Amino acid sequence: MRIENHKIPGIWYGQSSNLGARRQNPPVIIVLHYTTGWNGAASRDWLMGAAGGSSNRGSSAHVVIDRDGTAWQIAPFNRTAWHAGPSRYGTLEGINAHSIGIEFVNAGWLKPNGLGDFVDAYGKRFTGRALKKAGGYQMAPHARVGSGDFAWPLYPEAQLATGLDLVHALVGHYPIRAIVSHEEIDTRGWKTDPGPAFPMERFRVTLGEAADREPxxxxxxxxxxxxxxxxxxxxxxxxxxxxxxxxxxxxxxxxxxxxxxxxxxxxxxxxxxxxxxxxxxxxxxxxx
Ligand SMILES: [Zn+2]
The missing domain is CATH 2.30.30.40 (SH3 Domains)
Incomplete structure (x- = not known):
């Protein structure tokens, strides 16, 4: 992937209605998210707001990556998108203005119902077998969700490969200083994405020597x-x-x-x- 005029040539582009101003400074942080959903096209349309035919007027992102590796760009990288909410990284506050937001299609945590099944954030019930069929899952605790273990759907390799390709291109094009999870910058303590099933380290290493430029x-x-x-x-x-x-x-x-x-x-x-x-x-x- 390469970046030209703040867009990725060759991938689907449609512009979200939920964007802030053109940036004065280039983005310095990449924030990684999950969509809390199973359907990539539906999340993309939601994050596009009116342009996607949805009623959402409060959130957006720059790129949505589906589970099969399909990427949809919904904002140019030189415009602020609304994905980080109240946030801080180090001494920098209000991370939307300084970052690029990437959404990975993933349902997020599912709660065991005590009968061997799992319930997602929308109350939909899944058997362990159905979850395995949907790409597998791992059990992990998370203090922000509650006590005990929760099921976290895995991220398919095709999806991660597109994500890594994109992050690599962004690091090469902009003065990116940090690659962070939404969870670690969220100042309200609500967010859990992209969660324990996401291989954060594989993304952070793409910074390479750029990380050393942050002394x-x-x-x-x-x-x-x-x-x-x-x-x-x-x-x-x-x-x-x-x-x-x-x-x-x-x-x-x-x-x-x-x-x-x-x-x-x-x-x-x-x-x-x-x-x-x-x-x-x-x-x-x-x-x-
Ligand atoms: Zn998020």
Whole structure:
């Protein structure tokens, strides 16, 4: 796939009525979703709003990818689509304005009904056999849905291949800094897509060296220990010992949950100290 004038030549194009303004800056984030549905054409029409003959006036996306790998583009990449809702990634808020939204046709979680069957988000009942026939599923818990395990329909290889092809083209064309799930940017804590059955890592690796171009982060904890190594068993680097909320860091390296950083001085210049911090307490700084 390639991108020409913010569209993908050769794939179906129809423009959603639910779009925001032309962008001032290029997109820097790709957000991956599931449609919460089984029927790709129906989801595409829904997300096109009036242009798709639907009553939906509040949501859209850039591309919808069906389970057989068919892709439909419903917004040019230089227009804002409405897929992320209230959202934040690192220091960047309102992710719609900075991102490209891709919807994968997938029903999302189904709840076991205790009788061996599963019920989808619309109350429709499926046997395990019917789910297997529809492409298989995996059982996994998800705190946002409830307790216990839920069935998550798998993503067919043909669908993933189209998705990877598209993401690869987008990363090559725009200054993309992050590939994220809707779940991880949703500030209301409702969203679960694209869910545990989605191979997020296969998509994130398409960023390759582009991920290394994102070296800035900010401390989100009130006080964060700066340590001599990647673990709590390492002593604090004194001074400064702890870093205050808001301190900017240059990320030099990563080791599991830990990041090797150079804190910036309050004047914004790079400091002389280096050390390790737990990455759960820092957030990336992405320039829009
Ligand atoms: Zn979503």
């Amino acid at each position: 800035l982060a900010v401390v989100t904890a009130g006080r964060l220990n700066l340590r001599g190594g990647p673990g709590t068993q390492f002593e604090k680097v004194v001074p400064p010992g702890t870093l205050l909320r808001g301190t900017r860091l240059k990320i030099m390296n990563r080791d599991g949950d830990w990041a090797f950083v150079t804190p910036q001085n309050p004047d914004g210049r790079e400091g002389a100290v280096t050390g390790w911090v737990h990455a759960a307490y820092i957030a990336p700084v992405i320039a829009a």
